[in-house]
Amino acid sequence: MAERIGLVEATVKAHGDFAGGQSVPGLQPFLHDAHLSLAAPSLCASGPDGALRGGADGFYHGDRRVLSRLEAAVEAVPVVPIGAATGPEGDVVFRAVLRGLAEQTPDPAVVLERSRAVSPGRLTERYTVRNAGGRTARLRLSLSAASDLATMEQVKSGRPAAPVSPRTGPGEARWSDGAISGTLTLNPGPDEQLTGPDGTVTMAYLIEVPPGTTWHAELRCDAEHRDGDLFPAPPKATRWWSAPEVTGPDRRLAHWISRSDRDLFRLVLSDPLQPEDVFLAAGAPWYLTLFGRDALWSARMLLPLGTDVAAGTLRTLARRQGTAHVPATEEQPGKILHEVRRDEPAPDGTTSLPPSYYGTADATPLWLILLYDAWRWGMPESEVAALLPHAEAALNWMEHCADADGDGFLEYADSSGAGLSNQGWKDSSDGIRFRDGRPALAPIALSEVQAYAHEAAVKAAALLDAFARPGGEQWRRWAEGLRERFRTHFWTEDDTGPYPAVALDRDKRRVDSVASNMGHLLGTGLLGPEESARVAGRLTDAGDTADGGMDSGFGLRTLDASSAGFNALGYHTGSVWPHDTAIAVHGLARAGRAEAAGRLATGLLGAAEQFGYRLPELFAGYSRDRQSRPAPYPASCRPQAWAAASSVLVLQSLFGLEADVPARRLRHATRVPSGFEGLRVRHLRIGGRHFDVSADAEGRVEVHGLAGFTLVPVHATGW
Template identity: 35%
Template sequence: MDDAYNVQVTAGESQDVDGLEQMMALKEADTFVVADIWGDMKGGADGLFDRDTRLLSRFVMTAGLARPSRLSSGISQDNVFFTAHSTNRPLPPMGGRSAPAGVIHIERRRFVRDRRMFERVRMVNHGVEDVLLPVAFDFAADFADIFEVRGSPRGKRGTQEPPTADGRRVTFEYHGVDGKSRSSCLAFSEPPARLTASRAEFMFSLPKGRTCDLYIECGVGPCEAPDEARFRLYAVQARVAMRTRRRRGASIRGPRNPRFNDWLDQSRADVALLTTDLPTGPYPYAGVPWFSTPFGRDGIITAWQMLWLDPSLAKGVLTYLAARQATEFSAFQDSAPGKIMHETRAGEMSALGEVPFGLYYGGVDTTCLFVALAGAYLKRTGDLTTIRALWPNLLAAVGWMKDHGDINGDGLISYQRAAETGLSNQGWKDSEDSIFHRDGRFPKGPVALLEVQGYAFAAWEAMADMARLIGDERQAEWAARAGDTRALVEERFWMEDEQFYAIALDGDGKQCRSIGSNAGHLLFTGLPSRERARAVTKRMLGAEFRSGWGLRTLATGQARFNPMSYHNGSVWPHDTAMAAAGMAQYGERRAVALLLGEIYAAATHFEMRLPELFCGFERNPGEPPIAYPVACLPQAWAAGSVFLMLQAALGVRIDAIERVVEIDRPLLPSGIDRLNLNRLRVGEGEVDLTFQQIGADTVVMPRRRDGPVSVRTLG
């Protein structure tokens, strides 16, 4: 993600790193909550957020004047509920008697719906005597912008009104420097014995064997009165909405491997959690907590990972990004006509221009990826209606590639930030130290990244393919540009002595001869010759890249290699997945199965939820992968990685225009002997397929076929 974010969180939140590893997140639309494993928020990097503003910054529960003893906690597999189970510590004497520890079960159950957090605190007395249980909640609302929470300093803040307490509720209000007023409300189903602007105190009488429930709501004000009926109603709505998102498109499962199925289920649930249904269609937000917003690059790649199973994501992403395509020049926004958005934010700091991310275009690769995804979407769906509607946007995008993306006039797409407030590096490895020469020096700009040229090649090819179906006469021109891009990359980026591609060219056209995983993305686009693809694959499968848990972003021995860094030696699941899918295009099915097995092994140590990244230390027997302390979890393109890798391993190619599913030399990952692919929609037809391991071979068997779709096996 953005280098500005990464630097600030590692500097500003270092004191809370251990806590961040244990944060629990829930999301619905533009609202999310981050809390610790007890369910508490302490005013650090946690809280209840809506549209990039923190509505609740502190919410800490005590029972009997102390934090309860935690028994267990976690997120439900469908990502709807957070539940924490705990029990009381010894209670203070009440009426001459005190209850011992461990007699009261306390359950906190929470979900997010309709721009608010719903919580039920259930207390059950399992002791042999009646108990008086004092419970208290300390709370606060600071209305901090998400960039403020991340560590960005502000010269001026708005005015916060004193909270007002009224019976069972407290209302918070903030008048921003941007002229907008923001309010939130915290309400309880029972009147507290004492309620102030920052604390609610209760005294619950719990007869032995009895249960008592307290319902709580917090969100955009004003508050309704919480009760059991509202909790149940909105819980059902939240679960139904999540189920609807999870069931879009085709499904894939392995019937005899529960752990592998758990990974598939968790990954699909994470993509569903992060997907927000916008007026333009579903859009996968990048990640919780820091990137719960539409990102161009992340949305496109996640949609591409899921394209074979659920094309609706790609349509939603393309339509949303087209509606926000740049039409003018702005150094602050790093925009130019035709460029596709990198990021959008809704908070006060973005609205005031304190940060440029309200609508920011500083991603050099997003425009090329937008065009390439459109071509892949058309082939997958045959949806000419959508492509025709997007055609002016696609023409504007390739116009940017030709007129503004080629800064050096050498036929390559390059970048140099237009303002100091923007990102210094503008590819997917956007931390400030991720692009460098062999000796560690940073390159002078404008910089032409290796993988971006691959995306441009894929974009020109996609335009040529779409033009043939649309009837645009420029088909030959765009095909020629694809060929020219391929020739330039092979000539200028290839390092014969390394048998590998340089990570970038600097502003003087000199190679940045670092050895990085960017070459795997080039394989994904199909640009390299078969001979060079084999050389790249061989090196990427060697020990300098393979950690045993996936591929490192930078080869060991490079000048800035650090397995604990953000981009210089860590493992990003989506990066490994794209490299694996690229290898598969050149027939390397066993390499894909190998890497899929490694990523699966890593997932088993992360409770089947892959983080944004983890450290690139070498895998040792009996030891887990080492977490990166402030990685987003969940994160969209990490969750989508398993599906891209499975498509690559199974050799599935779908052409809805020809109404055919091609299966090219499928290979199941180790330990998986059967996979069922159900409800695969191809044009007006639908098919169910089973992939079965028989001896040394994997065979595919159609189980059901409706409508005009054929299955063709190759090899």
């Protein structure tokens, strides 16, 4: 029996190495063709045929891989995958034909179905053999499972751990290292069971399936951390935001919104310190935890659907707001953190980033902006008031900690020597560079961080005034001073004309690359009308050639294609990030550039359609003129929270919606951009009330269901 099982395993392993091509030691595994089932904090990533066989494949729970291998094989029968289908609840069914089995005609007769469902802490797979032939099918089905209990960092680095030996019983296998355990059970129990020398458990069924009948077995794998989940699934599934209903001549936006809604629902995590507070994990598989910047942007994008996620995100981050100067973690009083992970060793036996890491220059002003925007969309005033001491601490950080050299700009430098060298949203080591390709050296003052800080100061001043707290006038003066300093120090020029540099380096030189960061400046108040027009022109410039410019046709490139460091597959040096483009769409709309916003939004819709409406974290920045389908970035997360939530921000931008619940007002555009005529959206929310918006055949906007609110139409010349 050992020989038969070993032969099947060897055959499947050879097929897996050829088909997946992912298990290359020391390289980050690719994900672009993976099927991912998600229920945070758990997920399952597999190949297109449903098998787990190395690379990033696995069943994960709380950043640990509980199953690294799970394969199905039929002895002496070719198993040929014919496709996978995802249901509305995230379940996936993988189907394969068992070639030659019970066949009487050229038609396939026997199909193996592998139905997968993931819930927090549990993977369930139901195996079904269906015989539509005229003969009895006799087969030996074996299921092989193994675990390495690797950390997410080990998997991402391409250096996973060695397999862990299991404890087994009839129809059961258990893996544990004391910190996490995984238990696999089969029902009904198998006819044969064997544990190989490498720790692989193989369980086999001897099956007879008469014509017109089916056979079933269910596999379950339960995972549990000894000390509980770092961020658990919410105690009960509920609706934290409304589900918008989108109709119109172009159905792509409706499909994008619908798919994004389902993905976001499965990314929700809760704060164990207050389980009713929820936030969105950044993305799967690499970032299924709390990231300050990502959670804040995602919550902000969802505000037209409700304020519950925003409130939970604000409170979750406020509980972890910095209180002391700790160079090793880059914590400072009032600072909002970057990310939280478990305190686990890296592959080389050291630690990577600290488990609670504060190395981010932008999360703190973004926290202030979200607090204000959530208030304006209807977050209860008592909840806003409770967070004002945290807002004042954040403002104090901007004034006294964020500007280390006293030049009046927020800047960053890795103070630990082991943290992130770049600490804006483009946080890869080569993400900030000059036009000639040279990397910028820290301390670095990013352009968009100054824009966030300006917007945060103005909005915080309004909050302080509204809640009768001192300091409003001081922060308005501070914002105006920053605005003038930015105009003096950041603007540079090339043959096309003036534009804002992406950053200032340690010597206060303008980092002169033309980058998508400038899109984040629009609508923040940092730029004047003429400056906004210049930025809008740069963002929508496709360049002189099919490979030039910022606009790829599917969204904004992170770096202009004419730059020396441009790489269409560079993480932050030429790729397209949907959230980045959506932020530019919103900024263009707020700056009165509705048609430019509409063109970028149309590009994103084209990309969404090609990715099955589950837009990835990022994709390649190749030109649409040369390539009709966007190429994936192979290691990209999918889904990613802010990529999914971007669909709602685009929707908000098309209608120009800006809420002011305290004043009982809603601003809206007079017209939608060209191409979006006839669009209608139902079940938006403001101050706990539902309302609808629509555009007629000529694009004229109407708002429905807001009796008692003053509607303020705004023409495309800015707010």
